[in-house]
Amino acid sequence: MLEQLAKWARTRSPWVFHINASSCNGCDIELVASLTPRYDIERFGAVLVPSPRHADVLIVTGTVNAQTKEPLKRVYQQLPEPKHVIAIGACAATGGVFKGCYNVGQGIQDVIPVDMFIPGCPPRPEAIMYGVLKLLGEVE
Amino acid sequence: MSENILEQIAKIANETNSKVVTLRKGETVVEVDKDNLRPLITRLVQDLKLRLLTTITGLDLGQEIGIMYHFSHERETIHVRTKVAKTSTAPSIVSIIPGAILYEMEVHDMFGTGFEGNPWNDKKLLLPDSWPSDLPPPLLKSSKPAEIRKRLHLEAEPKQ
Amino acid sequence: MTSDADKRREESAGLMEYSAENLVPFGPIHPSLKEPEYFKIILEGERIVDVIPRIGYVHRGLEKAAEMRPWVQNMYMFERTCGICSFVHSLCYGQAVEGLTIFQVPKRAEYIRLIICEMERIHSHLLWVGLMGHWAGFDTLFMWVWQDREVVLDLVEAISGNRVHKSMNAFCGVRRDMPEGMEKHIVERMKFMTDRARYYREIIDTEETMLERTHKVGAHVTQDTVEKLCAVGPMARYVGLRQDVRLNNPYAAYGEVPFEIVTRTEGDVQALLRLRLDEIIASANMISYAVENLPEGPIKVKIPPVIPAGEHSSRCEAPRGEIFYYVKSTGGRTPDRVKSRQPTLANLPLALEILKGQTLADVPVVLTAIDPCFGCMDRMSFLDTEKNKQWTWSGEQLRQYGINYYFPDRKDKA
């Protein structure tokens, strides 16, 4: 029964921590736009939390360049245990339009394990919310 | 107004024995060698009130590094170009135009030409901290991106 | 950071002495920064003594990649240097390349370019005003302003098909035409935008707590320091400098469309807020004028993929300041050298100047004041919420720290 309760609680309040691993901030403003009245991700209990300690879902945007590789790992370690990672945008998935640049990696999955990719450059706020909810569905 | 700008530039140019090349209507290039770069720029800033240094561009011209200082005046864009040998240093103009500090750091990062007199000369501006010191600066024609990525461990690690 | 300061702090690894060396890592993964930039802030109590920037965290090596890609592909890569001012980047790069060819941009395309440029300015300024409210702690303003911003984004999407990266630009023209019957719709929306901008102007000037956070903050900046540090765009106009590329060196259709420059003189964060809201009103008027007398004619001229040899530079007015592109071609299919300079890099020295002497609470407010678009400027940061002292570590030290943090007993240097 306890497991039931935990699952119910986890799917109802996914606290999100956003990290910008060298992104062009197109995806970031679409993620922040999903907080605004027109899309309002808070309907599903998602809240942008200030510190990685409080978060369950780590949302990463941007190609990971050499400088952000280590901080990204460090922040991933700081998230408490039942954690998920969502990579937003083409850059986070494969390096996007910057694939081949000398300072850019192959995307997020080389650095940290990723649960969910949201394609698009940048994905619309509805797509980001759909991705978060789909992740919760999987947790269910 | 723009006519007398060109005459003034021509007058300043021949005093500091540099060559004026007009590219097209809105752009003029003043070629000057390394030594009297600073006097030319001080004259430009004081006499013509060319206060806005837009940026400093580095060019890889085979053996030499071309450094272009772009000044934007109303309708004119004035470029000052000098040539510096590949590993040698260029005079810094931070004392004349303090705003040039970041641009010089960028050229130092990308092309490796040091600027004497720039307080933050040894600090990196754009390159990652984990940039190995023996790797050549990236924007030189000789450095290949794939090889840089390997040194920065950015290649896809085999799946554990 | 001098090395002996590190050593001194190494010994006193215990509790934090609350003296001058209270160093707060502001960024990189900081909730208040939508983009990463890292400023090591030396505090004395709450007052800021010194700020050391460390940028380079979003550096992707665009200019090197541009030298290996054909001309047209670069257009869509440079568009993605920054998510907020993406159209201006592609426009500036396009104009620099068009200067090398002998073709002329058709009139209608120039008007469409101007319309999208001004819409992007409105959405970028609204975004900034909202974020300013959010970072000052006034979330309601953030929500309202971003709700109104959706109106402009809908218009942009109707014209170009995408909200953020428009991909509307091509060499010597525009890729898609303005859909018919949009004129009335756009003019009506622009009127709505002007009323909302006036409403927010009134909030900014009267709301008591907001006034306390922005009035006289960073006001110790004189016109001379701004000129000496070569600041551009709103960061120059808010101390009274008449510096605007649309006025001094009109590109696209800015020559024909009436444009009145907006400048303030107070030189504090509140002046920046007022300036940007006035610019929204000016942009809205320009759009309605341009939409009403949009000339007929073709929207694109086909040009060969090989650009003749030569070098050309172009300047445009992005929402944050003057963008500069320099292109050098040796007549091949790929450019020989492309140099782009973004406005935030020009405004950073001035921002550091303003920060000195402020209190920590002002840091987010002042940092947003320069409206940093770090997608352009390659900056990132490094957050460490465990150890109380923080200084710039190289990647090696960082990895080492991570190891002995999680495996303290393991002493070998993994």
Add this chain to the structure above:
Amino acid sequence: MILEILEAIIFPGALYTIGMGFLFDWLDRKTSARMQGRIGPMIAGPYGTLQPLADFLKLLFKEEIIPSHADKLVFLFAPALFFMAPILSMLFIPIISPSSIAGFQFDILAILFLLGFSAFVVSILSFSSASSFTTVATGRLVLQYVSYEIPLVLSIIAAALCSRSLSVEGVVGAQTRIWNVFLAPIAFCVFIVAMMAELEKAPFDIPSAKTEIVGGWLTEFSGRALAFLKLTKEVSYVFGCALAVSLFLGGPLGPILNFGVPVSVLYFIYFTVKILGVGFVIFVLKTSLTRIKIGQATQLFWKILTPLSLCQILLILILIQGGLIVAT
């Protein structure tokens, strides 16, 4: 004796307060969402009412990370101490009858001690997590505590003076005819503003400023500690409103209409309605004001609110000499 303990734990005591804490948090998120044109949480329970409960349960099941440099002992036990303060002080508030469960003669002083104690525990807690963000947060927290403490105490003294007694029951009992808010309106406003500072609500959420110092003093906590810290913030919010209601708005007292309902239920309804009213006022203020700087906060409290509450007390003393307020 068993009934006493049961009452203390179940109904007007701990469980009721925690339930009201969750209700207040839901109401807070809903009203601030509505004022911003949003809808607010909707999926946990009908209209999202169970959202705070979902947050709390989720945090209970999360892993707890204790930073290597933090002081382990304080880090584990301080949240419990912090949680105990508002629960204990709720026992002095009369809810279902004019007399409270654990009320004694000078319990207003006990409440003041508990308020001070919770601020003290928070500063110890945040200093122990030893990260540069929390250190700055501690400095701000103590500075803010020092600044709002004086007006808070003065306004409580004003209320106590109006009803000539130092126990909450006495104050409530004296308000049968007219509520203290009409005798000491300025003290009521000063109390509300000082209580907002104590609860770190919007204009004064400086110690936990999300955008300046990461999470404020909450940065280092995760899992169970964070769950209890958040719950304590909500419960102390309920206690703040309860104190305001019982000191100024006559606690559970209200017009006794005999439509066959036992009196204690009537008292309970009045009390809850009044708490929600005061809470709603604070929500609206919270959403429509910007966070001010710590310097301005101290100036506001010392330069404006303290003299205000002093002249309020002067006014009451004059009224008492003039014989207007008859000692009950």
